[in-house]
């Protein structure tokens with residue numbers, strides 16, 4: 818039994834070591850909340866998508882780690898510690914290639930990435946901001962404190978949903 822446990826732990830260690838394949842987890846931690854890019858976040862499950870026009874002019878995907886996805890599906894509020902929600906965004910660009918086959922200009926797709934944001938739940942560590950730590954990375958680099966200090970205040974209106982705007986898209 819002990820050997821099985823050792824083998825399992827060894828394997829878990831190998832997997833944990835492999836996880837940063839998607840990159841950047843060795844990168845710099847964001848200020849204020851000390852969050853690094855979570856390894857493997859690009860493989861997380863989809864919660865929903867959004868399009869912001871105006872100055873953002875982007876397409877967004879909101880992804881969750883297993884803890885976040887389970888909480889969403891079970892309707893658990895507040896989100897438990899360990900939940901992480903990622904918001905990825907790309908420029909909203911027309912696709913000539915797609916428009917050609919549709920025969921008219923109607924197609925918009927994800928262009929170059931703009932930035933990635935994270936909300937990390939740790940109710941004791943981040944007690945002052947609703948239990949959430951906030952982080953944003955532009956091209957893998959954390960944004961400064963001034964930007965991070967705007968996050969929580971703007972998420973406050975959805976306090977009733979544990980400060981999370983995005984609803985689970987069935």
Ligand code: HEC
Nearest residue numbers: 867902904934935936951952953965967968971981982983
């Ligand atoms: C001006 C208000 C505003 C500010 C400032 C803001 N957010 Fe948000 N955030 C939103 C809205 C609205 C959504 C949902 C719609 C969307 O994604 O466009 C959202 C979505 C998110 C999501 C997906 C989960 C959710 O709540 O829907 C994450 C993660 C996130 N924001 C992180 C951050 C971080 C990190 C910062 C600071 C760097 C930040 N936000 C600053 C308004 C804001």
